[in-house]
Amino acid sequence: MSRRLRVAIVGGGLGGLAVAQALRGNAEIVILEQGSRFGEVGAGINMSPNAFKVLRELGLEEPLRRCAFQPERHVFRDWRSGRTLLSADIRSEYETSFGAPHLSVHRADLHEILAAALPKCEVRFQSRCVSVTQSEGSAVVHLDNGEEVEADVVIGADGIKSAVRESLYGKDEPEFTGNVAWRVTLPIEALPLPIEPAVTNWLGPGGHVVHYYVRRGQLVNVVAVRETAQWTAESWALKADREEMVHAFDGWNTDLRSLLAQADTCFKWGLFDRPPLARWSKGRVTLLGDAAHPMLPFLGQGAAMALEDGLMLGLLLSQDHRTIADRLSLYERLRLPRTARAQIGSRMRATENHLKSPVQRFIRNLKFKIRQHGNPKATLHKGEWLYGYDVRDALRAADI
Numbered sequence: 001m002s003r004r005l006r007v008a009i010v011g012g013g014l015g016g017l018a019v020a021q022a023l024r025g026n027a028e029i030v031i032l033e034q035g036s037r038f039g040e041v042g043a044g045i046n047m048s049p050n051a052f053k054v055l056r057e058l059g060l061e062e063p064l065r066r067c068a069f070q071p072e073r074h075v076f077r078d079w080r081s082g083r084t085l086l087s088a089d090i091r092s093e094y095e096t097s098f099g100a101p102h103l104s105v106h107r108a109d110l111h112e113i114l115a116a117a118l119p120k121c122e123v124r125f126q127s128r129c130v131s132v133t134q135s136e137g138s139a140v141v142h143l144d145n146g147e148e149v150e151a152d153v154v155i156g157a158d159g160i161k162s163a164v165r166e167s168l169y170g171k172d173e174p175e176f177t178g179n180v181a182w183r184v185t186l187p188i189e190a191l192p193l194p195i196e197p198a199v200t201n202w203l204g205p206g207g208h209v210v211h212y213y214v215r216r217g218q219l220v221n222v223v224a225v226r227e228t229a230q231w232t233a234e235s236w237a238l239k240a241d242r243e244e245m246v247h248a249f250d251g252w253n254t255d256l257r258s259l260l261a262q263a264d265t266c267f268k269w270g271l272f273d274r275p276p277l278a279r280w281s282k283g284r285v286t287l288l289g290d291a292a293h294p295m296l297p298f299l300g301q302g303a304a305m306a307l308e309d310g311l312m313l314g315l316l317l318s319q320d321h322r323t324i325a326d327r328l329s330l331y332e333r334l335r336l337p338r339t340a341r342a343q344i345g346s347r348m349r350a351t352e353n354h355l356k357s358p359v360q361r362f363i364r365n366l367k368f369k370i371r372q373h374g375n376p377k378a379t380l381h382k383g384e385w386l387y388g389y390d391v392r393d394a395l396r397a398a399d400i
Helices: 014-022 049-057 061-067 094-098 107-116 163-169 242-248 254-260 302-317 324-353 358-374 391-397
Strands: 005-010 027-032 044-047 073-078 084-089 103-106 122-124 129-134 139-143 148-151 153-156 175-187 198-204 207-214 219-227 238-240 266-273 285-287
Touching: 005 014, 005 139, 005 148, 014 027, 014 107, 014 302, 027 148, 044 049, 044 107, 044 207, 044 302, 049 061, 049 094, 049 302, 049 391, 061 103, 061 107, 084 358, 103 107, 103 207, 103 219, 129 153, 129 163, 139 153, 153 163, 163 285, 175 242, 175 254, 175 324, 207 254, 219 242, 219 254, 238 242, 242 254, 242 266, 266 324, 285 324, 302 324, 302 391
Parallel strands: 005 027, 005 153, 027 122, 073 198, 153 285
Antiparallel strands: 044 103, 073 084, 129 139, 139 148, 175 219, 175 266, 198 207, 207 219, 238 266
């Protein structure tokens, strides 16, 4: 009887934990996490139906439902007047249309759910990968403390500054997109006015603000984005000055600015991405999530794509009748076009959200109005191709 596949996963974020979960019982797993414990930077995540289906496939639907919030609607609002530009039902329509609900969840809660469900495996904290090498028979992860971890397959789930990616394709720098974001999490007791139970996106010239409930409605997650000429800070998640954030939205809706002004603590970071890669894999090494396809948050699909990657890669690596090269080739072939489309779509959405010309905004809003009357059940982001996706269906359609 052949031995089980040994898989080294570099990075213990959402995608890394998802692939470990998907490999349950079919591989010897070692997770190499550079932090001292599992933990995620960030706050809210919108778990669209395609992301929810991954958690359902992993057997984690119930804990997810217990900690999340299910919004009623998705709404676009005018940056100044607050009037509704476009809206779509979420609670009543998505389960019927896409086979799963849309939930809003705190990133730390989602990460905790995945970590708690990990199969029996080796987890090494404070293990930062600096490079990966490989031979015909194995791949080796080189750590900053001089240790080496050998495996049959190495998965780079180590984020946008991926050392695994650099080992495969050389050093490059992610591109600053001209957008800076602030993140605020508010307890409902701190709200200056009641907020509707919706995913609400305020669209304005050179920026937008999105807010929604998380953690069963106990918190409101707010992300405020503005265009800027440059980003020079070393850190990608700085503690920021509340007044600077509020000032960045001078002239915007009074109620919205009052909400931003309630921030006790806020964080600021530059938004970076890369063009889609032509390849993700070489030999016994591959990439997933932000290491493979970092994307802007304007479609709300960064975490969803990483979770889909993790499930599909885990299912394919569990098929021991195929060679490792064949399994990684299939993973790349099935996932790369979809994630590239999401990357490009996220950039396009940023442009439409931030139109500066009043004439262009009028035309965009008129198109919204026509869409609302012509197809009131459509998603706001034309996201049917995103939300209806199912990893198992994709494998069946490819006859795998």
